[in-house]
Amino acid sequence: MQIGKYPRVRISTIPTPLEELPRFSAAVGGPRILMKRDDLTGLGMGGNKARQLEFIMGEAVARGSDAAITCGAGQSNHVRQVAAAAAKLGMKCYLVLGPAVKTEMQGNILLNRIYGAELIWVDTNDIDAQYAEMEKVAAKVEKEGFKPYIIPRGGASVQASVAYANCVIETMTQLNEMRIEANVWLQATGTTATQAGVVVGARWWLRPDFRVIGLSVGRKRVDLLPKLVGHANRAAESLGAPFRFEEDQLTILEDYVGEGYGVPTPGCLEAIQLMARTEGIMLDPVYSGKAVYGLMDLVEKGVLTKDDTVVYLHTGGVPAVFAYDKELVSGLGL
Ligand SMILES: Cc1ncc(COP(=O)(O)O)c(C=O)c1O
Structure with missing residues (x-):
């Protein structure tokens, strides 16, 4: 291999x-x-996503990115592990989350905040809507002088x-x-x-x-x-x-x-x-x-x-x- x-x-x-x-x-x-x-x-x-992020973040770093963006359900484990990976690599992190169920400051949502990620709620689980929001975030982040890297839902x-x-x-x-x-x-x-x-x-x-x-x-x-x-x-x-x-x-x-x-x-x-x-x-x-x-x-x-x-x-x-x-x-x- x-x-x-x-x-x-x-x-x-x-x-x-x-x-x-x-x-x-x-x-x-x-x-x-x-x-x-x-x-x-x-x-x-x-x-499982931590093992995958070795390669996903490897690609992001190789492309010179300094800001990770991803999306998922409120209690997504994937987004929590992206937040931790971004913290470890000194990158900014933006998480597009929806729909608005299980939004209490508990479990993965609480951890995302502690890891320092910015949460953007979209109130929909529709994948196209979440990707559209990620593109918007990427444009904003780019304007601020960072190089965003969009990670697909679930990695x-x-x-x-x-x-x-x-x-x-x-x-x-x-x-x-x-x-x-x-x-x-x-x-x-x-x-x-x-x-x-x-x-x-x-x-x-x-x-x-x-x-x-x-x-x-x-x-x-x-x-x-x-x-x-x-x-x-x-x-x-x-x-x-x-x-x-x-x-x-x-x-x-x-x-x-x-x-x-x-x-x-x-x-x-x-x-x-x-x-x-x-x-x-x-x-x-x-x-x-x-x-x-x-x-x-x-x-x-x-x-x-x-x-x-x-x-x-x-x-x-x-x-x-x-x-x-x-x-x-x-x-x-x-
Ligand atoms: C705890 C856990 N198990 C299994 C999976 C499923 O992995 P995959 O999306 O690659 O099928 C996920 C995905 O988010 C997960 O968070």
């Missing part, structure tokens, strides 16, 4: 641990489960996928050292850029039996699959890979979304509690809680059995727990 050709800044704490979850596995009566702890990537309280970019192709290589090396053969990879999927990198990395490792399953946290499978193929093929091309993907080679499940993005399901809350009480590991109510509940359900349905060895990628998101105190307290009877 031609990872070395991408500009990069070393701002996260990687490699992250690969940790066995024996008590959680026993509690669900399931397969051997290992967790890739990308909630522990360090920068800005961790998460979804070739750089993001390249970071996760690299993460698979890191994980496979750890598995080899531990003398463990895993055959399934599970993770939460939002923009699909992370999963795209994972499928490229897994295919590169020449493991045709290795199944990568993305669990949607908001959108329908039919909307996500073309995006996943697009991100995966752009990353494969950029990395010089001798393969491309079709939709029917990739897996996204939409069964664990519930009412929609950012609305925790009862299963999601159950998963958060079980992981906390068996392994002392915190999940989050928007991404990892839904995905781990998906893992539990796939075991319950017999799709994953004791013969499987699963790697679950913990993509972080934990600071959002503090913005969902009411849902957690009432849903779990705490």
Whole structure:
């Protein structure tokens, strides 16, 4: 893989641990489960975007930028990690946020302010409206004498996928050292850029039996699959890979979304509690809680059995727990 050709800044704490979850596995009566702890990537309280920002901010710095602009939902983890990365690199940071739900000064929003980012609320989740606002901010910032760099929503970019192709290589090396053969990879999927990198990395490792399953946290499978193929093929091309993907080679499940993005399901809350009480590991109510509940359900349905060895990628998101105190307290009877 031609990872070395991408500009990069070393701002996260990687490699992250690969940790066995024996008590959680026993509690669900399931397969051997290992967790890739990308909630522990360090920068800005961790998460998958910190690993990706090594390459995204690497590109920004290479272009001479001194002001990062991005957008997302109010409790977006991506924007929080951009705020931290900008702080670490001495850049200005502008975050276009919407819609106006969960706007209390809590969780990621509070952290964004502490990291020194400027918040611009747009009261819409419409991607075109958020991009139009980012362009306006960029023009203003440029007039003030800075060089802005616009980061796509969720950080979804070739750089993001390249970071996760690299993460698979890191994980496979750890598995080899531990003398463990895993055959399934599970993770939460939002923009699909992370999963795209994972499928490229897994295919590169020449493991045709290795199944990568993305669990949607908001959108329908039919909307996500073309995006996943697009991100995966752009990353494969950029990395010089001798393969491309079709939709029917990739897996996204939409069964664990519930009412929609950012609305925790009862299963999601159950998963958060079980992981906390068996392994002392915190999940989050928007991404990892839904995905781990998906893992539990796939075991319950017999799709994953004791013969499987699963790697679950913990993509972080934990600071959002503090913005969902009411849902957690009432849903779990705490
Ligand atoms: C905690 C967490 N997990 C998973 C994801 C999904 O990653 P992607 O957008 O690359 O699919 C995100 C994206 O924001 C996230 O914040």
